[in-house]
Amino acid sequence: MPLILRGIRKGKWNRNPDLGWLGEDEIQADAFGDLSTSGNKLSVWRIEDDQSNLKRIVAAISATKDRVSNLDYALIVQEYLLENGFRFDQTPGTTPDEGANSWHLDVVELTATKLVLLADVIHKQSEIIRIPEKTVRGLLIDGIRSGQFDETKLKESLMGNLKL
Amino acid sequence: MNAYAPISISSDSSSVSQLMFDPSTLSLADQTSDMSRPKHRYEFVSSNTRKRVRSTWPLSPVFHLADYLDFDVPSSTELGITHETLQIRLQEMFDEARYEVFEDGMESSFSQNLSHLLRFFGEVALDLISEIMVTKRATEEVISESLRWIGRIEQPHTNTIRRRLLEGFLLNSPSGRIRDGALLGIASLDDPHSLDSLHLALEKESVPGITDDIQQVISQLQDR
Numbered sequence: 001m002p003l004i005l006r007g008i009r010k011g012k013w014n015r016n017p018d019l020g021w022l023g024e025d026e027i028q029a030d031a032f033g034d035l036s037t038s039g040n041k042l043s044v045w046r047i048e049d050d051q052s053n054l055k056r057i058v059a060a061i062s063a064t065k066d067r068v069s070n071l072d073y074a075l076i077v078q079e080y081l082l083e084n085g086f087r088f089d090q091t092p093g094t095t096p097d098e099g100a101n102s103w104h105l106d107v108v109e110l111t112a113t114k115l116v117l118l119a120d121v122i123h124k125q126s127e128i129i130r131i132p133e134k135t136v137r138g139l140l141i142d143g144i145r146s147g148q149f150d151e152t153k154l155k156e157s158l159m160g161n162l163k164l
Numbered sequence: 165m166n167a168y169a170p171i172s173i174s175s176d177s178s179s180v181s182q183l184m185f186d187p188s189t190l191s192l193a194d195q196t197s198d199m200s201r202p203k204h205r206y207e208f209v210s211s212n213t214r215k216r217v218r219s220t221w222p223l224s225p226v227f228h229l230a231d232y233l234d235f236d237v238p239s240s241t242e243l244g245i246t247h248e249t250l251q252i253r254l255q256e257m258f259d260e261a262r263y264e265v266f267e268d269g270m271e272s273s274f275s276q277n278l279s280h281l282l283r284f285f286g287e288v289a290l291d292l293i294s295e296i297m298v299t300k301r302a303t304e305e306v307i308s309e310s311l312r313w314i315g316r317i318e319q320p321h322t323n324t325i326r327r328r329l330l331e332g333f334l335l336n337s338p339s340g341r342i343r344d345g346a347l348l349g350i351a352s353l354d355d356p357h358s359l360d361s362l363h364l365a366l367e368k369e370s371v372p373g374i375t376d377d378i379q380q381v382i383s384q385l386q387d388r
Contacts, residue, residue, distance in 0.1 A: 007268075009266070009267075009268060010344065010373060010377075011308060011340065011341040011344035011345065012341070013373075014340055014341075014344070014371050014372075014373035014374060015371075015372065015373060018338065018339070018340050018370055018371060019340075030305065033265060036265075062269060065268075065269030065270055066269060066270050066271045067269055067271065067316075068269065069268045069269030070268055070348060070351070071268060071269070072268060128373065130376075130377055130380065132351055132380055132381070132384060133348075133351055133352055134351070134354070134384055157271070
């Protein structure tokens with residue numbers, strides 16, 4: 001089944017954090033900072049069943065940054081979201097990788113209630129992954145050398161940080 | 165002590181103008197800036213140290229000194245910046261940052277100012293920043309973000325002090341978010357000398373997500 005990838009900051013989502021006042025199944029309020037919507041839409045990426053496009057999407061997202069960094073994300077089974085009434089529109093991504101941009105989606109018609117549900121799904125049902133900075137650096141360098149990225153769209157600060 | 169140190173400049177195609185140095189932002193502001201002016205070659209002379217540097221003026225009339233200086237960093241005293249001034253400025257930065265939204269891989273006003281001050285003042289700034297963080301005069305998110313950037317800056321002569329600072333927070337902070345930031349800083353620093361501390365942290369860590377990440381960093385440093 002296809003998966004949905006949403007970039008997050010893992011530190012806000014760690015389960016059973018050492019916060020005495022936080023309930024067992026509760027989410028820190030700060031985690032909602034990772035679900036910032038615009039026009040009641042949330043940007044996500046579609047990952048193929050076999051995750052064959054995962055690395056390329058990780059590289060593409062990282063290529064939009066100011067500098068090389070770790071990438072944290074949550075992977076959610078898309079079917080579960082569809083069953084819970086979430087709607088998706090395919091809208092092209094804006095990364096320097098034109099090929100990867102076709103896998104971009106917007107979760108649309110989001111309400112506050114749905115956002116809370118989405119946060120709950122991420123907290124309880126997703127796989128939360130961290131791709132380390134060193135791995136991201138390797139993916140970016142490979143992407144540049146293979147011509148995957150339009151280099152003119154990479155930020156100068158990022159190129160400087162890659163030290164090619 | 166006067167906090168402003170006038171720096172005179174000369175240019176290959178402009179008349180000499182006086183720039184005022186603002187220690188709070190470590191920036192030089194050209195009072196007669198013309199945004200349409202193309203890049204020119206300038207020579208900067210510090211009136212305090214008499215040191216000279218040649219640089220190309222950026223399009224923006226305000227630039228960060230640390231980006232363009234290519235001589236030895238003068239002491240804060242030479243620049244007319246007191247320890248107290250730096251302390252106040254750092255605390256202001258940490259206070260203002262509580263309202264910023266941080267994103268992995270993206271610079272922020274806070275991260276840019278922090279990086280400039282660390283590059284410019286090195287150990288002095290690190291000591292003051294450490295004091296702010298240890299005494300919890302900043303939010304957990306801001307401290308976590310600081311620790312990430314402390315690991316990222318390239319400054320070989322402060323590698324050891326930065327590594328020890330990061331390891332200290334990884335081992336001793338009661339906040340999972342701060343430990344996570346310290347771990348990311350250690351990963352960026354990429355120094356195998358951190359392995360002992362990482363193994364110790366692995367034994368102590370109570371948050372499963374952070375345990376996984378510690379193991380990941382251990383693998384990274386062992387594979388160097």
